[in-house]
Structures are given as structure tokens and as C-alpha cells.
Amino acid sequence: MNAPQASLREQVSADEWKLRVDLAACYRLIALNGWDDLIFTHVSLRIPGPEHHFLINPYGMTFDEITASALVRVDMQCKPLSPTPYPVNPAGFVIHSAVHDARPDAGCVLHTHTTAGVGVSAQKQGLLAISQQATVVLGSLGYHDYEGIALLDDEKPRLVRDLGTNTFLILRNHGLLTVGPTVADAYLAMHTLESACRIQVAALAGGAEVNRVDPRILVGVARNVKMVTKGMGGALAWPALLRRLDRLLPGYAE
Numbered sequence: 001m002n003a004p005q006a007s008l009r010e011q012v013s014a015d016e017w018k019l020r021v022d023l024a025a026c027y028r029l030i031a032l033n034g035w036d037d038l039i040f041t042h043v044s045l046r047i048p049g050p051e052h053h054f055l056i057n058p059y060g061m062t063f064d065e066i067t068a069s070a071l072v073r074v075d076m077q078c079k080p081l082s083p084t085p086y087p088v089n090p091a092g093f094v095i096h097s098a099v100h101d102a103r104p105d106a107g108c109v110l111h112t113h114t115t116a117g118v119g120v121s122a123q124k125q126g127l128l129a130i131s132q133q134a135t136v137v138l139g140s141l142g143y144h145d146y147e148g149i150a151l152l153d154d155e156k157p158r159l160v161r162d163l164g165t166n167t168f169l170i171l172r173n174h175g176l177l178t179v180g181p182t183v184a185d186a187y188l189a190m191h192t193l194e195s196a197c198r199i200q201v202a203a204l205a206g207g208a209e210v211n212r213v214d215p216r217i218l219v220g221v222a223r224n225v226k227m228v229t230k231g232m233g234g235a236l237a238w239p240a241l242l243r244r245l246d247r248l249l250p251g252y253a254e
Contacts, residue, residue: 007254008069008082019045020068022183022238023055023108024252028245029187030112031064035194037113038062041175042089044096045183046107052076054100056093058086067254076101091151098156099163099179106179108186116197117176123200126170129213130203133196135221142166146173168193184234187241 009017023045030036030043039062045055055071056078057063073082076097078090096109120127126143127134144162147155163169167189169177176193180186203210229236245252 005067005069005084016047017068019047019183020055020071021253023071024066024068025242025245026108026110026183026187027057027063027066028249028252029241031062032245032249033191033194035112035114035190036063040089040092041111041113042092042096043108043110043183043186044093044100046100047073052100053081054096056088056096058084059089060086064249067252069254091149094150094153094155095159095177098159099177101156102160103163103165103179105181107181108183109177109179110186110190111171111175111177112190112194113175114194114197116201117170117194118174119201120197121170121175122173123204127196128200128210129215129218130210131196131199131213133192133199135213135218136192136225137168137196138218139222140165140167142169144169144171146171180234182234184238186234188229188234188237 008020012020023043026043039060042056047053047055052075054074054076056074057066058070058072061070070084070086072080072084072086072088074080074088074093078088078093078097080088092111095111099106099109127137127141129135129138142162142164144159147158163177163179167179169179171177176190176197178186178189178193180189
């Protein structure tokens with residue numbers, strides 16, 4: 001049985017500690033939302049600097065128990081660079097390392113296997129323009145065909161090609177992926193994509209014909225989203241989300 005991790009707050013820079021707290025909070029929020037898949041899937045976060053190092057979850061901890069100190073610093077091959085009593089799962093990092101390497105702007109890469117996300121990923125028509133949330137996603141969405149469990153580097157070029165410059169990626173028969181310059185941005189993107197998928201599954205389950213949004217409306221969505229978030233992206237909601245965690249699932253900033 002692995003014990004809680006000793007605090008690393010005095011052993012890392014203030015900048016790295018802030019990143020650790022945000023990433024640990026993201027894992028806890030994923031658990032709080034029910035988006036987690038036991039100990040599987042990853043959220044990775046680039047540490048600024050020339051070393052190309054990242055923070056990732058220790059393999060074996062559930063998302064609701066991850067703390068800032070428990071996160072593991074790894075290199076591009078997912079080799080741990082800091083002591084941890086847990087192993088690190090390199091399999092899922094194939095996806096993350098491919099995106100981080102190709103997209104310097106993707107500071108955070110978030111991947112989930114939710115029921116709604118996998119459900120929509122299995123639908124041939126993909127995400128439909130039937131909700132406000134979907135309209136936000138559709139202007140920056142790619143699709144990647146399923147190639148089995150992501151274990152091989154050979155898949156990386158196709159992942160990079162299919163994501164392109166987009167924020168959102170639906171992994172066919174697999175799940176969802178979002179990227180953002182910060183944890184808050186990637187989280188807000190995933191919240192929007194997950195909501196769109198949940199709405200679509202519910203709408204199609206009703207059996208009635210669905211109404212699609214007029215394509216002309218999609219043109220100005222990105223501009224409208226920027227106005228709604230006051231140009232702050234995920235940073236607008238992030239402090240409130242941290243306060244929610246402090247009330248409901250404290251301990252992430254340890």
C-alpha cells in the first residue's frame with residue numbers, strides 16, 4: 001500500500017508548484033465530474049523550459065486522490081525524473097507526447113474515456129450541430145480513426161495530422177481529447193466537448209428527429225465565445241472551480 005506523498009513544495013520552483021497545483025486540481029475535477037476511468041487515461045502538462053519535461057499522474061492512484069506532490073515529472077519518453085513509489089504508464093503517453101511534440105502551444109493535453117464521449121466517437125456521423133455546446137466545438141474539431149490501444153510510436157504522425165491546429169479531437173471508438181495553453185483552457189474545452197456529447201446521446205436516445213443549428217450561425221461562434229469569456233478562456237472559471245474543490249474535495253494542493 002502506497003502512502004501519501006511527502007510535500008514537494010519546498011523542493012521545486014514556485015512556477016512548477018503552481019503548475020502542479022493546477023494539474024492536481026484538474027485530476028480531482030475530472031473525478032468529481034465522473035469523467036475518470038479508474039486509474040486510466042492521462043492529463044499531461046508541459047513544464048516551461050528547454051528540457052521538454054512534463055507532469056503526469058502516477059499510475060495506480062485514482063484521480064480523486066492525486067495531489068500536487070504526487071505528480072511525476074517525466075521526459076518525452078515518459079521516463080520518471082523525480083522519485084515516486086508508483087510506476088508511470090507510458091502507453092497512454094504515446095498520444096500525449098505526439099501532441100506536445102507537434103504543438104508547442106498545447107501546454108496541456110487532456111484525454112478521457114467517458115460513456116458519452118466514447119458513445120459519440122462510435123457514431124459514424126460524429127458530433128452533430130444540435131446544441132450550443134456543439135457549435136463551439138465544431139469550428140476546431142478533428143477526428144482520428146481507431147488503431148487499437150495507443151502503444152506504438154508509428155501512430156503519432158497520424159494523430160498529429162488529424163488533430164492539426166484544432167483544440168478538440170474525437171478519437172473514433174476510443175474517447176475525447178482537448179488541448180490548451182493552460183490546464184484551465186484544456187479543462188474548459190473538455191467540459192464543452194463532454195457536454196456536447198452528453199446532449200447528443202440524450203437527444204438521439206429520445207427517438208425524435210433532431211433539429212440542426214443553421215450552418216450560418218457557426219461562422220461567428222469563436223468570436224462570440226471570446227466575448228463570453230472576456231478573452232480569458234478557461235481562466236475565467238478556474239478560480240471558482242478551485243473553490244469548489246476546496247469545499248468538496250480538498251487536499252489537492254498538498
